[in-house]
Amino acid sequence: MTTREQAHELTDRALALAAMCGVVFSGEDPDAIGAALASTMATFLHGHKIVDDPRGEHEMREAILEQWIKTVRDLVLIYDKPMGPPQ
Numbered sequence: 001m002t003t004r005e006q007a008h009e010l011t012d013r014a015l016a017l018a019a020m021c022g023v024v025f026s027g028e029d030p031d032a033i034g035a036a037l038a039s040t041m042a043t044f045l046h047g048h049k050i051v052d053d054p055r056g057e058h059e060m061r062e063a064i065l066e067q068w069i070k071t072v073r074d075l076v077l078i079y080d081k082p083m084g085p086p087q
Helices: 003-025 030-046 054-080
Strands: none
Touching: 030 054
8 A cells, every 4th residue: 555545544544533522522512621631742742652651752742742732723713714605
C-alpha cells in the first residue's frame, strides 16, 4: 500500500470514528462532552511513552498536545466557514 493509500485509509477511519462519537455525544450536554473528550485525550497522551526518559516523554506529550490544539482550531475554522450556494 502506498503512502497516499495509507493516508486515505487513515482519513476514512478517522471520519468514521468521529461520526460514531457524534452519535454517542448526540443530545449530551456540552460540558459532559468536553469532560469526555478531555479524559480521552489524557488517555491518548498517557499512551505515548519514552522508557527511562520522563523529561523527553513530557516534552513529547506537550508537542502532541500543541499539535492537537492546532488541528482542532483549524477544524473549527473549516466548520465555521459558510457553505456556498448549492450547485
